[in-house]
Amino acid sequence: MLTNETKDRLLQQYPMLRELPGADQAELLATASVMHLPAGTVVFDENQPCQGFPLLLSGNIRVVKAAPNGRELQLYRVIPGESCILTSSCLLGHTRYHARGIAEQALEIVLLPAAAFHTLLGKQEAFRSYVFHLFSDRLTDLMQLVSAVAFQKLDQRLAALLISKSSPIHITHQALADELGSAREIVSRLLKGFAEQGWVKMGREQIDISDAAALKIFADL
Amino acid sequence: MLTNETKDRLLQQYPMLRELPGADQAELLATASVMHLPAGTVVFDENQPCQGFPLLLSGNIRVVKAAPNGRELQLYRVIPGESCILTSSCLLGHTRYHARGIAEQALEIVLLPAAAFHTLLGKQEAFRSYVFHLFSDRLTDLMQLVSAVAFQKLDQRLAALLISKSSPIHITHQALADELGSAREIVSRLLKGFAEQGWVKMGREQIDISDAAALKIFADL
DNA sequence: TTGCCTGTGTGATTATTGTCACAGACAAAC
DNA sequence: GTTTGTCTGTGACAATAATCACACAGGCAA
Numbered sequence: 001m002l003t004n005e006t007k008d009r010l011l012q013q014y015p016m017l018r019e020l021p022g023a024d025q026a027e028l029l030a031t032a033s034v035m036h037l038p039a040g041t042v043v044f045d046e047n048q049p050c051q052g053f054p055l056l057l058s059g060n061i062r063v064v065k066a067a068p069n070g071r072e073l074q075l076y077r078v079i080p081g082e083s084c085i086l087t088s089s090c091l092l093g094h095t096r097y098h099a100r101g102i103a104e105q106a107l108e109i110v111l112l113p114a115a116a117f118h119t120l121l122g123k124q125e126a127f128r129s130y131v132f133h134l135f136s137d138r139l140t141d142l143m144q145l146v147s148a149v150a151f152q153k154l155d156q157r158l159a160a161l162l163i164s165k166s167s168p169i170h171i172t173h174q175a176l177a178d179e180l181g182s183a184r185e186i187v188s189r190l191l192k193g194f195a196e197q198g199w200v201k202m203g204r205e206q207i208d209i210s211d212a213a214a215l216k217i218f219a220d221l
Numbered sequence: 222m223l224t225n226e227t228k229d230r231l232l233q234q235y236p237m238l239r240e241l242p243g244a245d246q247a248e249l250l251a252t253a254s255v256m257h258l259p260a261g262t263v264v265f266d267e268n269q270p271c272q273g274f275p276l277l278l279s280g281n282i283r284v285v286k287a288a289p290n291g292r293e294l295q296l297y298r299v300i301p302g303e304s305c306i307l308t309s310s311c312l313l314g315h316t317r318y319h320a321r322g323i324a325e326q327a328l329e330i331v332l333l334p335a336a337a338f339h340t341l342l343g344k345q346e347a348f349r350s351y352v353f354h355l356f357s358d359r360l361t362d363l364m365q366l367v368s369a370v371a372f373q374k375l376d377q378r379l380a381a382l383l384i385s386k387s388s389p390i391h392i393t394h395q396a397l398a399d400e401l402g403s404a405r406e407i408v409s410r411l412l413k414g415f416a417e418q419g420w421v422k423m424g425r426e427q428i429d430i431s432d433a434a435a436l437k438i439f440a441d442l
Numbered sequence: 443t444t445g446c447c448t449g450t451g452t453g454a455t456t457a458t459t460g461t462c463a464c465a466g467a468c469a470a471a472c
Numbered sequence: 473g474t475t476t477g478t479c480t481g482t483g484a485c486a487a488t489a490a491t492c493a494c495a496c497a498g499g500c501a502a
Contacts, residue, residue, distance in 0.1 A: 065364065067372040068442065075364060085360070092350075093357035098364050122346060129313075135356040136314035139306070142363040143286065143296060143319050149370045150402040151288040154489070172449065181371040183490060188450060204449065204498070221289070375459070393479065404460060409480060425468065425479065 002029045002110065009057055010110055013081045019126035031116045035109045043101040050090035050097060053117040056080040059107035063099050064178070073149075073181030075099055076141050085138045088131055091117055154182055155190050159219035162200065167209035223250045223331065230278055231331055234302045240347035252337045256330045264322040271311035271318060274338040277301040280328035284320050285399070294370075294402030296320055297362050306355045312338055375403055376411050380440035383421065388430035 002010070007029055011018050017025065032055075037043065043061055044050070061078040063086060078084045078101075090097055091114050112120075120127040148157055157180055162169065177187045191207065194200045199215050201208040209215065223231070228250055232239050238246065253276075258264065264282055265271070282299040284307060299305045299322075311318055312335050333341075341348040369378055378401055383390065398408045412428065415421045420436050422429040430436060 065368040065371070067368075069372075071372065073367065073371045075367060086364075089357040089360050092353040093361075095357070095361070098361050121349075125343060128342075128349070132313040132356075135353075135360070136310040136316070139310050139356070139360060139363070140314075140316070140319050142360070142367060143307075146294065146296060146363060146367050146370060147286040147288075149367060150286070150294045151290075151292065153487095174449080184450085185452085185491080186489060189452085192451075202450095374457095395479080405480085406461080406482085407459065410482085413481080423480095 002032055002034060006034055006057070006110070010055060013057060014055055014130075016126045016130045020120075020124055024120065024124060028112065028116060028120065032110050032112050035107070035111055037103050037107040037109065039103050039105050039107075041103040041107070043103055043107070044084075044087070044097050045100045046098060047096050050087055050114075051111065052087075052114050053091060053112040054084055054087055055110040055112060056082065057108040057110060059103060059105040061107065062102045062104050064102065065099050065181075067181075071181060071183070072100075072178045074179040075145065076138065077104070083131075083134060085131075085134045088117075088134065149181065154180065154186060155193070156219050156221065158187060158190050159194070159199075159215045162194075162207065162209060163212055163215050163219060167207070167212070169207040169209070170205055171207070172205055223253055223255060227255055227278070227331070231276060234278060235276055235351075237347045237351045241341075241345055245341065245345060249333065249337060249341065253331050253333050256328070256332055258324050258328040258330065260324050260326050260328075262324040262328070264324055264328070265305075265308070265318050266321045267319060268317050271308055271335075272332065273308075273335050274312060274333040275305055275308055276331040276333060277303065278329040278331060280324060280326040282328065283323045283325050285323065286320050286402075288402075292402060292404070293321075293399045295400040296366065297359060298325070304352075304355060306352075306359045309338075309352055309355065370402065375401065375407060376414070377440050377442070379408060379411050380415070380420075380436045383415075383428065383430060384433055384436050384440060388428070388433070390428045390430070391426055392428070393426055 010029075017028070020028070034057075037059075039059070043054075046066075056078060058080055060080070061084060063075045063078065063084065064072045065075060066072045084101060086097060086099060086101070089095070121131065148160075158176065161176065161179060165171075173187045173191065174184045177184045180187070191200065191202060194215070195202050197211075197214065199209070199211045199218075201210055231250075238249070241249070255278075258280075260280070264275075267287075277299060279301055281301070282305060284296045284299065284305065285293045286296060287293045305322060307318060307320060307322070310316070342352065369381075379397065382397065382400060386392075394408045394412065395405045398405045401408070412421065412423060415436070416423050418432075418435065420430070420432045420439075422431055
């Protein structure tokens with residue numbers, strides 16, 4: 001059961017919920033529950049069954065694949081207004097998770113039970129359309145990612161990653177390596193190269209982009 | 222408009238269509254059209270808009286990402302009974318294709334117009350469920366692929382690819398390289414290694430697996 | 443201040459993959 | 473037969489990335 005305050009924020013983050021008829025909205029809000037998770041929590045992991053459909057109010061989730069040797073690669077990030085499509089996939093395919101989800105910041109999640117999810121999907125065009133779009137976008141992202149991992153060099157991918165963030169970037173080299181699926185040393189070396197080109201300035205846990213245009217050109221060949 | 226013979230084959234390949242009410246079935250069959258495409262046809266390509274929802278009667282489609290330098294990597298393969306989820310994604314997200322589809326053999330396709338696709342999706346639980354499952358499966362495949370490309374060595378991926386096919390395998394080294402997103406020479410060299418281990422026997426456009434168990438062990442570390 | 447812990451820089455070395463440049467082998471076409 | 477084109481083998485080399493093994497710097501806490 002949600003408070004009115006939570007409900008308002010939910011409708012603000014998820015405008016498509018406003019299109020649901022009043023009764024459905026009420027039912028949804030009655031069956032949903034709110035969860036708070038601290039940063040760093042493993043929200044879900046490979047081979048776990050799936051609880052329900054999460055709607056993110058605040059914080060975001062890194063969805064990653066972990067390699068046996070400890071390396072990891074970020075598949076995508078879930079931000080408020082989106083939902084973890086991987087979860088939808090589990091719910092719809094009745095399978096288990098195939099990746100790990102990690103809370104990047106503290107999370108505030110509204111969890112929609114599986115039953116309510118299926119009901120909405122059957123009855124509500126707006127909801128269905130929303131879920132389909134999520135799937136569609138993720139599919140596109142993943143295909144783009146496969147392509148990048150298979151065909152692009154790490155320096156290009158790093159450049160692209162940097163310009164996708166807003167300067168100044170507060171992040172460790174290790175975290176960048178984890179997004180790229182590479183090792184910390186490599187990232188450090190490549191960053192040094194960028195700095196020598198005058199494209200970035202570096203500090204402890206901080207990177208300032210000095211020449212975004214040059215980075216961009218470099219990133220897409 | 223479909224002939225009765227085509228209709229029967231369609232219902233056989235796509236059992237979920239049988240669950241549609243008679244009227245919907247009739248409408249679907251009335252608006253759909255059949256296409257025949259020779260092997261090697263580029264069925265769709267990046268940045269093309271999308272025509273309709275394809276149902277495969279025979280033949281299959283390789284969905285690939287092409288690199289600027291001519292290399293290519295297979296994302297997945299569409300076989301009869303499935304549909305190209307990428308197309309669904311385009312239809313639903315109203316975006317363009319993000320990959321290329323190539324007819325591996327001659328194709329016989331029933332093309333469902335976009336409008337009919339949307340209608341069915343709204344009205345028919347069976348159809349909707351089918352499409353969701355397609356999405357779900359592809360998502361899983363792609364995540365698996367990303368993981369393999371990022372973390373596995375080529376020899377392991379090649380071994381896995383070989384055991385996924387039925388021996389004797391009729392294929393060129395170049396075609397294997399294209400599935401893996403690598404170069405022909407590398408595949409040739411790795412195969413030579415496998416042959417020296419006694420895991421495979423090689424001939425022109427043919428590979429016989431002699432020790433599937435060893436290959437399998439090698440493939441998953 | 444003195445440690446400690448985390449984050450970063452760096453060299454040396456290796457492994458893996460890609461690239462180039464051919465040569466030979468085989469099959470189908472002429 | 474000869475020719476032609478595709479498929480395969482191979483050596484040499486370059487490029488990229490991974491791994492290992494440290495040194496050092498800065499901030500925080502005892």
